[in-house]
Amino acid sequence: MDVRAQISMMFHLDKCIGCHTCSVACKNIWTDRKGTEYMWWNNVETKPGTGYPTKWEDQEKYKGGWEPKEETIKLRATDKFRGLANIFHQPHLPTIDDYYEPWTYKYSDLFDAPAGDDQPTARPISLITKEHIDINAGPNWDDDLSGSTVYANNDPNFKNLSEQEKKALFELERLVFFYLPRICNHCLNPACVASCPSGALYKRGEDGIVLLDQNVCRAWRFCISACPYKKTYFNWKSGKSEKCILCFPRIESGQPPACFHSCVGRIRYLGVVLYDADKIEANAGAPEDELVDLQREMILDPFDPAVIAGAEKNGVHFSVIEAAQKSPVYRFVKEWKLALPLHPEFRTLPMLFYIPPLLPVLGHVENGLYGVDSEDYFGSLDKARVPMQYMANLFTAGNEEQVRTVMEKLITVRMYKRAEQVDDIDADQVEAMMKKTGLTAEMCEEIYRLTSLPTYNERFVVPATHQEYVAELTEGDPYAFKAEVGVGGFNKPERGL
Numbered sequence: 001m002d003v004r005a006q007i008s009m010m011f012h013l014d015k016c017i018g019c020h021t022c023s024v025a026c027k028n029i030w031t032d033r034k035g036t037e038y039m040w041w042n043n044v045e046t047k048p049g050t051g052y053p054t055k056w057e058d059q060e061k062y063k064g065g066w067e068p069k070e071e072t073i074k075l076r077a078t079d080k081f082r083g084l085a086n087i088f089h090q091p092h093l094p095t096i097d098d099y100y101e102p103w104t105y106k107y108s109d110l111f112d113a114p115a116g117d118d119q120p121t122a123r124p125i126s127l128i129t130k131e132h133i134d135i136n137a138g139p140n141w142d143d144d145l146s147g148s149t150v151y152a153n154n155d156p157n158f159k160n161l162s163e164q165e166k167k168a169l170f171e172l173e174r175l176v177f178f179y180l181p182r183i184c185n186h187c188l189n190p191a192c193v194a195s196c197p198s199g200a201l202y203k204r205g206e207d208g209i210v211l212l213d214q215n216v217c218r219a220w221r222f223c224i225s226a227c228p229y230k231k232t233y234f235n236w237k238s239g240k241s242e243k244c245i246l247c248f249p250r251i252e253s254g255q256p257p258a259c260f261h262s263c264v265g266r267i268r269y270l271g272v273v274l275y276d277a278d279k280i281e282a283n284a285g286a287p288e289d290e291l292v293d294l295q296r297e298m299i300l301d302p303f304d305p306a307v308i309a310g311a312e313k314n315g316v317h318f319s320v321i322e323a324a325q326k327s328p329v330y331r332f333v334k335e336w337k338l339a340l341p342l343h344p345e346f347r348t349l350p351m352l353f354y355i356p357p358l359l360p361v362l363g364h365v366e367n368g369l370y371g372v373d374s375e376d377y378f379g380s381l382d383k384a385r386v387p388m389q390y391m392a393n394l395f396t397a398g399n400e401e402q403v404r405t406v407m408e409k410l411i412t413v414r415m416y417k418r419a420e421q422v423d424d425i426d427a428d429q430v431e432a433m434m435k436k437t438g439l440t441a442e443m444c445e446e447i448y449r450l451t452s453l454p455t456y457n458e459r460f461v462v463p464a465t466h467q468e469y470v471a472e473l474t475e476g477d478p479y480a481f482k483a484e485v486g487v488g489g490f491n492k493p494e495r496g497l
Contacts, residue, residue: 010269011352023044046179046180065345182231358414413444
């Protein structure tokens with residue numbers, strides 16, 4: 001057992017109001033420079049929809065992430081030999097049109113216009129070419145149209161929905177969307193790290209944050225192709241790649257990242273988890289229907305004496321172990337099994353988890369929102385406005401039963417609190433629901449409090465930074481925990497492919 005510490009995150013999608021405050025906070029701090037105009041390290045998408053960049057989930061187009069090969073896994077985008085063959089040509093890179101061409105307006109057309117009868121206008125000009133452009137796309141372009149056939153019909157997650165389910169989504173009375181905030185997942189098996197020929201990307205040994213050394217970056221851009229979430233970007237001005245750094249200067253000073261701190265809906269949780277790095281390769285190469293359970297299994301009990309001993313043996317400071325014991329992410333992911341990874345089939349073992357949204361699921365119920373059938377307590381899920389299969393395609397690699405289990409737990413917590421506060425739900429029914437889902441009254445109360453009434457320090461358990469141990473931990477080599485190409489562990493390889 002190789003115990004490591006990892007900063008991990010959880011987003012509660014039922015609480016996201018789509019205000020984009022997180023995106024603006026990140027933009028103002030990190031990507032307001034020349035060459036970064038189109039970058040959104042944090043973006044908020046509407047689902048169903050095509051996302052940013054367009055159809056980023058379609059790995060037939062972009063070739064991101066890993067795929068199983070015999071007894072191991074391999075990168076879809078490249079390997080040692082393909083990397084050398086096409087090192088000067090990346091056939092699967094997103095184009096600027098897949099993002100959007102950043103623009104401003106020629107305000108001099110307003111200020112310097114001669115007197116006349118016509119109202120002057122400021123024409124849009126490209127920030128890259130400085131030429132006039134016609135605006136065809138922009139950040140969050142499909143927000144208002146995501147629930148319509150204009151964008152939602154092209155959502156890659158519709159791949160195995162029936163025609164009847166697709167058609168029902170676009171009926172006016174069932175029209176629905178929800179918000180999906182995204183940042184870099186700081187994966188346990190990051191494809192971007194494994195694909196970099198220069199060795200510029202690495203995973204920090206002390207907290208697992210994936211960083212990019214721009215002094216080493218040579219702009220090969222394999223990281224952009226390999227990342228299935230498309231959270232690595234190319235700065236056209238500097239000629240270097242850039243990505244979310246999880247605001248590590250803030251983490252090191254005991255503060256949560258800016259997008260977490262500024263979140264209006266308080267949907268974001270951050271904490272440390274301990275995991276077994278020995279299981280990375282085997283779990284990343286497992287069958288798709290086992291990926292979620294195996295990723296949960298990798299996360300270790302921070303109260304287990306054997307785990308604590310293993311962590312301390314690897315140089316994890318006890319204050320970090322204490323932070324793991326208080327981590328809200330551990331409770332949602334491992335203890336309550338409510339949070340799920342986004343597209344686990346990409347096999348990067350992402351460390352950002354989501355609680356699927358229940359609100360649009362319960363929006364189409366004949367007997368009212370809280371009508372509970374006396375025999376089928378979770379029958380409303382079969383009448384969901386968003387099909388369970390769609391949610392499964394997002395969060396469980398198509399395993400509908402796993403996402404349904406989470407939804408049943410969320411409904412149970414709601415019914416438990418409604419029975420307590422409104423007293424219009426039969427206590428026996430609530431008891432039967434808790435028995436089916438494996439929840440207890442104490443667990444329902446804890447889930448409710450950490451979801452609805454958490455304090456700042458309960459949402460964000462930022463571990464203490466012990467710089468005095470970092471040099472010893474990495475033995476002076478910042479790349480000591482780099483992922484090895486084709487393996488996905490943290491063994492120390494030679495630099496590059």
